[in-house]
Amino acid sequence: MTNAPLHPATGCIWYGEETYLMQGATQVPVVHSVAYGYDDLDEWLAVARGEKPGHIYGRNTNPTVHAFEEKVRLLEGAEAATSASTGMGIISSTLFALLTPGQRVVSVKDTYGGTNVIFTEFLPRINVDVTLCDTTDHEQIEVEIRKGCDVVYLESPTNPTTKVVNIALLSKVAHEVGAVVIVDNTFATPINQNPLQLGADLVLHSATKFLGGHADALGGVICGSQDLIDAIYHYREINGATLHPMAAYLLLRGMKTLELRIRQQNASALQIAQYLENHPAVEKVNYPGLTSHSGHDIASEQMRGFGGMLSFRLQEDSFDAVRRFVPRLKLAHAAANLGAVETIVGPPATTSHVECTPEERQAMGIPESLIRYSTGIENVDDLIADLAQALSVFDKG
Numbered sequence: 001m002t003n004a005p006l007h008p009a010t011g012c013i014w015y016g017e018e019t020y021l022m023q024g025a026t027q028v029p030v031v032h033s034v035a036y037g038y039d040d041l042d043e044w045l046a047v048a049r050g051e052k053p054g055h056i057y058g059r060n061t062n063p064t065v066h067a068f069e070e071k072v073r074l075l076e077g078a079e080a081a082t083s084a085s086t087g088m089g090i091i092s093s094t095l096f097a098l099l100t101p102g103q104r105v106v107s108v109k110d111t112y113g114g115t116n117v118i119f120t121e122f123l124p125r126i127n128v129d130v131t132l133c134d135t136t137d138h139e140q141i142e143v144e145i146r147k148g149c150d151v152v153y154l155e156s157p158t159n160p161t162t163k164v165v166n167i168a169l170l171s172k173v174a175h176e177v178g179a180v181v182i183v184d185n186t187f188a189t190p191i192n193q194n195p196l197q198l199g200a201d202l203v204l205h206s207a208t209k210f211l212g213g214h215a216d217a218l219g220g221v222i223c224g225s226q227d228l229i230d231a232i233y234h235y236r237e238i239n240g241a242t243l244h245p246m247a248a249y250l251l252l253r254g255m256k257t258l259e260l261r262i263r264q265q266n267a268s269a270l271q272i273a274q275y276l277e278n279h280p281a282v283e284k285v286n287y288p289g290l291t292s293h294s295g296h297d298i299a300s301e302q303m304r305g306f307g308g309m310l311s312f313r314l315q316e317d318s319f320d321a322v323r324r325f326v327p328r329l330k331l332a333h334a335a336a337n338l339g340a341v342e343t344i345v346g347p348p349a350t351t352s353h354v355e356c357t358p359e360e361r362q363a364m365g366i367p368e369s370l371i372r373y374s375t376g377i378e379n380v381d382d383l384i385a386d387l388a389q390a391l392s393v394f395d396k397g
């Protein structure tokens, strides 16, 4: 394999794989061994001190896990990468590794639910000040960053309303005050968006979603400079939220088709968004690829494709309408997941915002009849026909 960057479609297949071929195996082996034996104690010492590549103990590093980290690192064009057992494992490791009491984080209100809990419950406990801005109010975010902060944490597009934040602009402002910029790139994937190239310092993924793509393995991964990744790895090796080698293998295998899947999901989601936007039973569609989307211009600048995630609000704005509509869909799992090969639907009331009251969801701009739709790789005409027959429950007369 060459060192020159490969086309992402090629990189998805070949990045991270070759160095781990053992006895001619064409696929990365799943190394289940917890420890690694050394006959030569000096060699053991050299590996332990980090002077020589190798592995010592499975909580720290593992060859299968390393191959997965390499595949993501190269797709994100980063110097270094490390991983964790889940997306939240890498998000919490990162925030607790980088932040100390007395420091300040600026973020947005629409981050992933679990991330939001870290901001509102756990960071304040260790005296870290957190300011959550209106996600689309770039002026307010800029003002808050300029007041001085240590971390700027962004997510784009967001869950479930697909809001878009300007990563290049906010990274520039953050760097003026010396803050580290972290971007949750789960919805976009490295195929559609590379936050490091836009100026961010760290890019992370819940690999559970699009990277793995088959809803059968949990994982998290983060990429950035060697210094920052070393600090995050050090925290993660001690808190012990290590990615399991079997999960790493499933994620590696899933990622081989990442570019192919995302290309299909980009195309299908746009077609579905356009179909829904013109449907009388649908009040509003949130999809960054629609020209009606408030973040469409920024998304067009920073994304190569608009992704597989969309959400829409029914004309009849009640949870009862959702209750009648969702079970009629035959080609979609109603489940609290996203980013898989099969289409998945779920109302925020039972998925991303299950902890909130209807009033709180309303205040966050999440209507009771909002439905999150994670477009799978099924034939798009079949998906649209399925939506049509399910929406016919709202036909008048």
Ligand SMILES: *Cc1c(COP(=O)(O)O)cnc(C)c1O
Pocket: 086, 087, 088, 089, 112, 114, 155, 159, 184, 186, 187, 206, 207, 208, 209, 218, 219, 220
């Ligand atoms: C699912 C998700 C996470 C958390 O990932 P887990 O693997 O479930 O821990 C974080 N961010 C986003 C955007 C997600 O969709």
